[in-house]
Amino acid sequence: MSTRTADIVFFLAFVSAFLCFSLQAAPGDGAGSLMLGCGSENEATDADGRKWLPDAKFISGSNSVQAEAQYQDPALGSEVPYMKARIFTSNATYKFPAKSKQRYFLRLHFYPSVYGSNNAEQAFFSVVANGITLLKNFSASITCKATTQAYIIREYSLAPLTQDDLEVTFSVDTGFAFVNGIELVAVPDGLFDKATLVGKPDESIDSKSSNLQTVYRLNVGGSFIPPTKDSASLGRAWYDDNAYIFGANVGIPDVADNTTKIEYENIPEYSAPVDVYTTARTMGPDKNININSNLTWVFNQVDTKYMYIVRLHFSDNANTKPNQVVFTIYINNQTAEPEADVIAWSGGMGKAVYKDYVTPLSEKSGGDLWLALHPNPDPMPEYYDSLLSGVEIFKIESSKSLAGPNPKPSDMLQKDEDEQKRSFETKKDTDKGSNKAHVIGGAAGGAAAAGVVAALCIAVYQRKKRVQGTESHSTSWLPIYGNSHTSGKSSSGKSHGSRHISSAAQGRCRRFSFAEMKQATKNFDEANVIGVGGFGKVYKGVIDNGATKVAIKKSNPQSEQGVNEFQTEIEMLSELRHKHLVSLIGFCEEDDEMCLVYDYMSRGTLREHIYKGNKTHLSWKQRLEICIGAAKGLHYLHTGARWTIIHRDVKTTNILLDENWEAKVSDFGLSKTGPDLNKGHVSTVVKGSFGYLDPEYFKRQQLTEKSDVYSFGVVLFEVLCARPALNPNLPKEQVSLADWALHCQKKGILEDIIDPHLKGKVNMESIKKFADTAEKCLSECGVDRPSLNDILWNLEFSLQLQEGTDGVSTRSGSRTRSDSDDASLRNQEMMAIHYSNLSLGSESDLGEVQPSSSSDNNEAAPDSDSAIFSQIVNPTGR
Template sequence: MATIITQIFIVILSLFLFNLRLSAAIDGRGYKPSDSILLNCGSSSDEADADGRKWIGDSSPKISAAGITFGNSTPSQAAFQDPSLPSSIPYMTAAVFQSEATYKFHVSKDERHLIRLHFYPASYNGLNAEDGFFGVTASGGLTLLHNFSAYITAQALTQGYIVREFSLPPAEEGFITLTFKPDAKHPAAFAFVNGIEVISMPEIFTDASTMVGFADSSLSVGSSALQTMYRLNVGGNYIAPSNDTGLSRTWYDDTPYITGAGVGVTAAAGPRVKIRYPPDIPSYIAPVDVYRTARQMGPDPKVNIQYNLSWSFQIDANFTYVVRLHFCEIQLSKVNQRVFDVFINNQTAQKDVDIIAMTSSMAVPVYKDYAIFISDGPNEDDDDDELLVELHPSVDAKPEYYDAILNGMEIFKLSDAGGNLAGPNPNPSEMLEDDLQTMREFKSEPRGKFNVIGGAAGGAAAAAGIVFALVLAVYQRKKRAIAGEPGSSGWLPLYGNSHTTESKSTISGKSCASSHLSTMAACLCRHFSIAEIKQATKNFEESLVIGVGGFGKVYKGNIDGGTTKVAIKRSNPDSQQGVHEFQTEIEMLSKLRHKHLVSLIGYCEEDNEMCLVYDYMAYGTLREHLYKTNKPALPWKQRLEISIGAARGLHYLHTGAKYTIIHRDVKTTNILLDEKWVAKVSDFGLSKTGPTMNQSHVSTVVKGSFGYLDPEYFRRQQLTDKSDVYSFGVVLFEILCARPALNPSLPKEQVSLADWALHNQRKGTLAEIIDPVIKGNIYSECLKKFAETAEKCVSDHGIDRPSMGDVLWNLEFALQLQESFENGGASARGSIGDVSELSAGGEAVDGGHRGQKRDEDDEANDQSDGVNDMAVFSQLVNPKGR
């Protein structure tokens, strides 16, 4: 008996040691680069970025020890910091080259290397960003960039910064050179770079790619250089470089690139599903988080068979592209349960893709590479071409479920026969050229007519450059809106962070839809059980209440084992008043992802409870930082940046989504601030889809918050996107004056902030009612632009109001003016002080009385809240409700 027990023990111990060795082997396949150089160009110090990655300055004493040499650069500091920058490192310093210059990196010989170039097109040492035209070449005669303008490219893609990633073949000489050369065809041209990454990488292109359109043909990457065009975590979270598997790659949300009528549904592997990499696929191919989430077509086979799950990408013509699709079956376990076809640019790439047949098991990753050559489009004037990836259920295979699934996607451009990877800059259209000509004429006007940059040298040129950038950005956004594109097109998405949404299985037969939600909206959101909600809020502990609104209380909570902070909005259990808002909030936010919109993580509808789960906004509402608060007052520049962020969110609603969305309840309590002070528009309970192309308005019952309501909408019950513009104009005055939109304790003419501010703006006495805390820090021209924008927003008739794109343009311009002033570009006389106040024309005049004091507004604010309570609508955080 003892012998048998001993033998059993030995067998168990052997199995344990085998599993331990297997786990170690699997973990060992993660990649640790032999070369990992992060160079913060133009800096003399070593610093970490927002992700904790350490960068060395190219003027640091450590640079020679790292095997790096270079010359002919001028270390420079950016003139201003765009709010969209993910970190000041490496973007706020640059190496500027006014003649050819070369970086030389000593690296290992036998490995490929990732090269990432970071560009932030700003003014450096007085140089105009629009003059930055240059080329970049690498070892072996490779052309990475040619006649490249980071300025034009960033504006065309509506990005504050640009990252270009390349994969170079092994360096036989033991070093990699990167040569920056200003373009000789452009006068005053210069080159610059903010950051350079050189990271060794394993050979990830070991298998030949299937050639699309050529039967039984394949393509080997071999010694080709590649450029990463897109890298998407399909159906899942944004994955930061610090969370990648050794290669510091960034994986973006796929939502902006989805095209066609159906967006499908997202799904995530359950907690018991463990992703297991097969022996032939190392874990550095893609992080496990890519394979744990996916996008599918949906639960209805009749719907699925009628459409393709599609993604559209803008690329450069006359290059060969490798499209890598990552698959992992996280729900099914049998062959022929889910079979689909893959199409690229309307050609069959692969028929009858059955992931279980390929992997023999559930939760096992696999990837497939497809190569396609993209030639010029049929129109010779086309500036770029499209790459279309589509999935469709296989009818011929007669699977158990008509559905398709995709977990991740990467698109790489291959160098041509001449070693070239460079594509053209985006070209302005004829319409934009007309605008630019106007800007040139504006630029050439006498100096006295345009003194917004004070006495700074090159002021007019800098201002024209700002206007150029904003014209280009606004035009490109409007162009995409007219074309009906779902979001930003280009090499970077419009936004960087979004939550993975999780649905119940659409295969098991369980419905994703709740009793109040459409099937698609319910499946696009993660469903929480009431037990999970109670655990997150400690059974709705009162000490965790962070706000109360018409919908109910808002609790601070923790989900996923306490790793994620959230805000949980709970409806009043004794009332059904919020059912419609609950439904609308999910229907709207489940389909929207944007940096400046609050992210809806999921919902709970169980046991007569209705709860909504959002990202937690660490700094609460904008209003609580303006008045009736013990918190420090926001400085003027930060108020401008928050205004711009909120405007970006509203502009996306109006033009960036598939249909125009009208928020209908824009106010300072519905603008939330995250831990980095990024503004996010919240509370979509009253939102409406805007008018179609054949309509000028939507006729609907009046809803909103008093003090912010569009008077034209109130009178005629005709809702347009200009109704949001009016409300946002009130928000701008609220930010400037730090007083409520309505204050019934004041004299009649001062009760409405919009009316009172408009009255003072037209009289030239607006400076008298500005928040005293910021009055001395506002540059006169910046205030003039800001006030004029707010004034136009609150025009009585919608036709006289600007679009949100134009509002965004003006606010960004105001920020540039303020930053120029703070950097010494304008005279000190331009600020608004207690004695020198601003007239309507922007000139300094002797001021009179100081305007309403902040504490007087505070005392009356409770009464203002009482007025707002007359209309009971939901919001995410409002300490007093409406």
């Protein structure tokens, strides 16, 4: 080959490589992106089809190693880039090609795991980008534990660069430093400009030249939008806002109809994707409720001593002219906008607009940032309503730093972790002598197993005898207890349950005297007993001079559960406020007596209304609405609190009904916080109720939120088939409802076992949708089960199918979703980065409460005309 030919070949190869790199790795024009899989030797593709390049050529120095995580957490949606990491044993710098005067998004991905001999729990490090401190003494492990996440992404919007490269330096504070993935994305001009100062509408700050950190980004009223569907290929993820809604009025998710085309007239198209502006959360059609309540969101774990830009996205897709909807915007209890009129701002229906506000956050805020919308009646608008389509919150650089302290795990979460560590140490000490006792231990284990089997056989036999003799309320299976708990009494016989309850939790509840409890229940008259469980008896009572009906759970002095459930219920329910969770009013702790006081649920348990010989029968529509209510309560537990809360005892006796047939989830004595994010599950002794137990949890003793999903699937089949989860009187193959229903579903004969009272009266498409949902809930592997969000949409769709048959229209202000929308939701796991500011209780044991039948059971069930997608409640507090 001639020298000239060789030069041409070399030149073409160089140009080709340069173009390839420019398109993917140097997005100076705002069109491309650089995505690095740190620690990876080759190009890799993630679950969304995005390509991640190796990072080696961008690092200066040789003080780093490539490593692979020893365990893949089930919460990881993709192995790339999280299963491999770049480990730094001393300071190291990435140097990226960039353009001066260009703003960039810089995203850092962290998955705290064990990488060879390097445990992420020991890694504390800092990160600096072109002189701006992004992280300082940062621990990805602590952050993930405190926010109950498997991995975290830190996104920064760096001010326009002053040079043609970007240097990102990792420095080791303690142990080592690591990173799993790095993204660098050019930001088009005009995404940031000026923001109005809250409380001072005539003043503003220039955000165009500020370094920012993205703290929250939410698609309000809509579902999760993945980075692949973001506008202008900016790779932003937009999360569901359900986890941040606060208060009784949670509003209505509103979706624009297919004829509405979103227009960008006054803002760039890359401001937010169309999907953000096609959805919104409104207050609903009842102006009397709206004028007395707010739409409120609470954002917690926000660093104090910084200022924040709060960007609010709007698109009014229902109104056509100004002054139809006018509302006030409050940020941290200050008026940010007295008269917000989206149509006046945007210029018409379906036109996108956003507004930027700046607010400081002091230590007095407690790390919470509040956003509230309230209808403004002063300009006499046509409707009393408010709306919001999206929220973004950005931290503003201060003194060349965006770093904040590592979040602190809650006291209850830390206590739970300490108990697990002590349990592990005890087990380790016990195992030291196990080599000498294998034969004896094996024999003892065999004897114990035989004893357990014998005990279960006796229990089934005794239960069959009771069923044959009477329709007792003790016919269902009680929880399994793997260990005994102290009753919480001192040597003097006095209980000390409240000693271990936080002062905050005690302050949120009413404290009753024991004399008040006796007066409320007529000295605990047996005629007022409405249930009995492992904690003790449940009495119907009245307080406040007979004005308020309550249910009072009184501890049994011989109960092994006692103080543990007492503490759990108070710590948890004192802050968990939701329309579909039973409310804790207060407690009594005096001498050796403990009582818990709840709202009275006049219609008892769901179980009482679907079988046990009731004369009245719930309509299919009523059953669907009850299931939807229960699913909403469980969904809130899984995603709406600061920590994921796993109920662990979902069953028809723990779903209570009020006088309006609204379902409320109850009995949190077995509830558990989790999961342990280095594992993706909580390792714990198996507890729950036979017939509802997740087989995966039972076998592996690894608890996840999908264990609740399995139990809820059994509940759904109970509602459909009107029979218990376990019935030993039936043939062997039919004893377990879960097994039998799945068998019939697969054989196509499920219609043969559904409640006879439903046959010929319901839309079979609605039944099919419902049964398909229940079947998926009972998938053998937890990862194959749907989330509560997916379940909710399926149940709503099933209700919509039935209402179409009944000739009932959907509620005012709501919009329907198509089946294809529902399928799309199933493919999008809701993964909120942060959680609301709610503390949790600790583990406890709780027996099954079985309310007695009451005269209320025979009342005719009124049809509900409440909206399919509505969650509006009267905001008046107790």
